[in-house]
Amino acid sequence: MRAGTLARATALLGAACAVALAGCGSSDDGGSSTAAGDGGGAASKTRELVVTSYGGDFERAQKKALFDRFEQETGVRVKLVTMYSADALAKLTAARGNSGIDVVQFSGGQEVQAGDDGLIARIDPADLENVDDVHEKALHEGFAPAFAFDTTGIIYRSDVKQPPTGWASLSDPQYKGRVALPDINTTFAVQTLLKLASLNGGSQDDVKPGFEALGKVVDNSHSVFRDAPTMVQLLSGDEADMAVYDSGYGFLMHQQGIPVDFKIPDEGSYLTKLTMNVVEGSENQEMARKLIDMALDADVQQSFADDAGYGPTNVTARVTGPAARFVATPEQVDELESLDEAFVAKNRPAWTAEWNRTIAK
C-alpha cells in the first residue's frame, strides 16, 4: 500500500512542520519583522511616534540623548522598531506609504534613493531651528540633514606589533590571515572597493583595478564577515588583527573592554551620514520634524557622541570624553570623502555580482 505509506508520511510531515515552525519561528523575529505592522497607531489616544532603530548600544545612547528628552518635552511617546537601514528601505518600498513608520533612520546612504523614490517627505530647512549650525557635508538638499557622522576606517587590536597605516595594510603580508573584511551588503565594503579602485589607478567609473586589489586583500584575509557581531567576535577572540569598519563600532568595542584602536587610513577615507527622515505618508509629520530638529541640537549630539562614538554634525558641539579618540575632528571631516549615493545605488547590483565572485572560495 504505497499510497497509505505516503499519506501517513505526509501527515507526520505536517505535524512535525508545526513543531519545527514553533521552534524556528523565533529565529526570524530578531531583526526586521512584525512590530511596524501594528505600529500605525492612528487610533490610539496617547500620541506616539514610530521610529526605526538599530537596537543595542546605539539605541541605548540615542534613547538617553534624544528620545527620553523628546518624550519629556512633548509628551509624545517614541515607539522604536528594530530595523537595519537596508531592511527599512525594503520595507518602505514594499509598503508604499502604509508602513506605519513615522521616522526612518538610515546609515548607509539609503536616504538618497528613498528621496528619489518619494518614500521620505521633503523638509523645508526653515522648519528646522538647528539647521544653521549643521556642517555643510551633513546636508541633503530638500531633506533632513544628518544628525551624526560616521567614519570608515580600520579597527585593529591594540596589541598588534605594527599598527596598520591604511588601505595598503589590508594586503600587507605581515598581517596574512589576520585581516577581516565586511561583505558588500555594508556601505563600508562599497567604500573599500572604491578606495581600492582609486588607489590603483581606477575610479568609481572604472572599478576593475579595485577588484584586482580586492582579490589580493581576500587572499591575505582571515574571512569576510556578514554582520558587525561577527566582526566583534573575530577581533575580541583574537582571530583577526584588524577589520574594516567604522569609528562607532571601534568606540563601542573599546567601551566593552576589547583592546582595540581605530585608524583613519592615511590614504584617505569616507564619511558616512547617519540620518533620520520623515516617512512620506506619516500622519505625524510635524512631530517627526520636531524630533529630527532636536537630533541636530548641540547638547543632544554631544551626549550621543560621548556615549556612542559617532561624530556630531552640529559645528558647535564638542566631544571631550573617551570618544574623542574615535570621532573624526572637524578638520578630518573636511578632508573625508562622501559616496556618490545615487551612482552607487545604480551600480550596486553589478558590483555585488563581481564582488561575490571575487571573494568566493
Added chain:
Amino acid sequence: MDTLDPTRPTGAAGATAPAAPPPASPPARERSRRPSWRLLAPVGGLYGVQFVVPLAFLVVMSFWIPVAGGSPEAGFTLDNYRDVLGDGFTLGIFWRTLTMGVATGLLCLALGFPVAYGIVRAPRRWRTPLLLLVLMPFLVSAVIRSFGWMVLLADNGIVTRLLRGIGLVDGGLMYTMPGLIIAMTHVFLPIMVLVLYGVLERIDPRLEEAAANLGASRPRTVAFVVFPLALPGVLAGTLLVLTLAMSSFVTPAMIAGPRLRVVATEIYDQAVNLLNWPLAAAMAILLMALILAVSALFTRVLMRIVPGGTR
C-alpha cells in the same frame, strides 16, 4: 440531495425514482470518504491568504523587469530565470545548497534513528525526560544556537581544536562546508528524532521478539523489521530536515559567511540589499522546484532500496 452528489456513479436510478429513499449505505459511505470541507475551511482559508496568494504574487513577480537601484517594473521577461540558470556561479550556489541539504538530512537520520529507537525502547518512566531533553534546543532560537557554534567552530574553538587534535581537520571549521553541516545537523536533529519517535513508538515490540525467536540477530532485526516499518517516519523526517535545511537562512548566514553562499542568503541579499525582487522571486521559485524534485527522487529511491519498502 442526490443531484448535488457528483460522485454518485449512476444518477439514472435516483432521477427516475425520486420518491423512493436511496439505499442507506452507499451514499453514507461516499459522504464519509469526501474531505470534510467545513473542517478544512478555517486553516484552508488562512493558507490561501497567507501562502497561495503570496506564492502567486511571487510567480508573477519573477517575470518582472528589475531596475538597478529602484523598484522593479511590471512586465514580462524570462531574463531573471536566464540569469540564474545560465550562470555557473549561481548554479554553484544551488548545487551547494542541495548538497548541504542532503548531507544534513542523511546525517540527521543516521544520528537521530538510534536516539529515537533508544528512547522508544527505554523504560517507560525515562521516555518523557529523554524526549524533553531532545526538545530542549528548540527553546533556544536558531540565532543563539548558531552563535554558539561560531564560538565552538572558531580557529581556537573547542570543537576545532578537538578535531584538529585527532587529525580530522587541518584548518579552522568556521566558513567551511563541514562546519556548516555540523551546525545544521545540530539545529535540525530534534525534528528528526521527534518524527521518528512518533513512528517507532507504534511498532509492536512483539514483531521484534518474533524476529529474535526466528533467530535474527539484533542488528538484523533493526535493519529488516524495524527500519522498513519505520519507513514513513524516515521519509517524513528526512524530507522535512532536507526541506528546512535547503531553505534555512540564519545558520548558513552566520556559519558559512559571505564566501560560501547558499540560495537563501542569496535571495535575501537580492531582495533586501539590492531590491532586485524579480531575481529574488525567480530564485525562490527555482529553489522550491529543486526541493520538490529532490523530495520526489528521494522518496522513489528509498522505496526501492529498502526491503519491503514498496509494499
